[in-house]
Amino acid sequence: MKKVEDKIKEAQEIARQVEEALTKGNWEQVAPDSPYLHEEVGIPERLHENIKLHDSFDTEKALRTFISATRPARRFPVLYKYVAAVACFLIFGIGYYLYQSTSSSTGKTELMAKSAYLILDDGRQVDLSRQVQLDYNGTRIINSDAGKVSYQKAQDSPSTSPNKLIVPEGTEYSLQLSDGTNVHLNAGSTLVFPSTFDNASRVVELSGEAYFEVTHSGVPFIVKSNVMNVKVLGTTFNMTAYPGDPTATTTLLTGKVAVTCHTPSDTLGQTTVLTPGLQACFHVQENILKVDSVDTAERIAWTRGEFAFEDVELGRIMTIIGRSFALDVVFDNPELKDIKCFISIQRDKGYNEILKILHLATGVKFKKEGNEIRVYK
Incomplete structure (x- = not known):
């Protein structure tokens, strides 16, 4: 004491x-x-x-x-x-506010409200809330209770059938591709990938956010999104490309990556090469690509089950919280979105506790009405 x-x-x-x-x-x-x-x-x-x-x-x-x-x-x-x-x-200057809610549930029940699932090339859906062991087109698909599904090449096969992993808002999921690459997908994300890679390319398509640990190979690994493509040989990086978001980012932890950004009207695009500790941020509306040094630990905090924001606008913070807990967010006054703060808290505390901390840091109030979070003064 x-x-x-x-x-x-x-x-x-x-x-x-x-x-x-x-x-x-x-x-x-x-x-x-x-x-x-x-x-x-x-x-x-x-x-x-x-x-x-x-x-x-x-x-x-x-x-x-x-x-x-x-x-x-x-x-x-x-x-x-x-x-x-x-x-x-x-x-300083902030009174404690008891968050008003019609629901008292917290913790992992909130986070894991929905289950991730696979869509195979024949349209079949595979529920990942249960254990799965499936031989499919020369690939063995194994899903355990650990929140990770893996693709293991069982035999030589000319088939590279497309598969899709869908991770709904309110949950996360991990995937091991057939080449050993590990991908951790954040809430509200989708990854399209082949059941096996051929000898010419390794290409996947991301919508949302994912952390990649790419197995090194002479064959380039390419992640495509609606406005940003990343090309690597073997490295670890985080990529965020949610449809509708004003920015798309790639943050490099190890190795080297080439990042190309483009808009639908700009077919030439802009390219930069990142070294560890750098982040490429593409501002979609302005068609501007910026590269800055960042705190990589903060950028991948979500993979550790943590919310970590430094001098981030409340609008951005609430967008992330809404995805993580499958909640809709409505601001009474758009100006409240511009308030900046920094917090660090474990996600499994539940949104009730997280919103209390946000109130302490900003003075803004929150009220849950059904599946909606109202933000007001």
């Missing part, structure tokens, strides 16, 4: 130092060796505003509330004392 009290006192002292630094206009003196503090805390002027408005704020209570409501801080390259300070700042 003394250790916790010491950390609270340390956080209070850091908060005092930050306020003093901001008052004097010397933000850099707070953490001269930590460029990440700016990203963790946010806009200095906004933080200063909050501090001045809440001089009598109970930082000890705020820190206890934050720690009890969320998991321990993620693996950011920031010293503990600054994370503790940020925990206090997150709660």
Whole structure:
């Protein structure tokens, strides 16, 4: 207990130092060796505003509330004392709000509300909510209870019949392709792939989001989507290409990839090559391709069952939460979509707890009505 009290006192002292630094206009003196503090805390002027408005704020209570409501801080390259300070700042000026809901269910029941399924080339549907072992066109399809279906080449076959894995909103699923490549699909995603790859190409089509661990081969592995194509030989990367989203992204963890982006009216497209730690982001309406360094751990947090957002608009956050729990989201005021925040919380906490944390971080309110989440002030 003394250790916790010491950390609270340390956080209070850091908060005092930050306020003093901001008052004097010397933000850099707070953490001269930590460029990440700016990203963790946010806009200095906004933080200063909050501090001045809440001089009598109970930082000890705020820190206890934050720690009890969320998991321990993620693996950011920031010293503990600054994370503790940020925990206090997150709660400044925000009253606790009991989320109104007509449903009390939480956890994995919400996440796994629907089952993934396969569609084979003859139109047959294979339910993946049960164990499956199926010999089909020279391929053995095996589905266990571990949330993963695998394609194993059982014999030489000229057939490369197309298959489709559909992962509805509210669930996730993993797939092992016949070449050993592993694919983890996020909620509301679809992957079209051949039962076996031939010797000339390895091509799949993605709608949604997936994390790929591509088996190395001299045959290129190509992921196609409506606006972005990725070509690799063997690597790990995350790709997001949901129809209707304003952006499509590819984030590279290891190896090297070539990314080509295009719109229906732009047949030439734009191409870039990524090295580890870079993300290609294609803005569809503007037809602009941007490449930036990113926190790859945050970008693939969903594969660890975690929501992790840094300075992300609430509209984007709620789109992801809606897909993950198969819920519709409606904003009373479109301006609320532009509010930015950062949170990190395990997805199996359930949407009730996640929305409580979002309220703490933004002051925005949420109400569940049927299958719809209403967002309002």
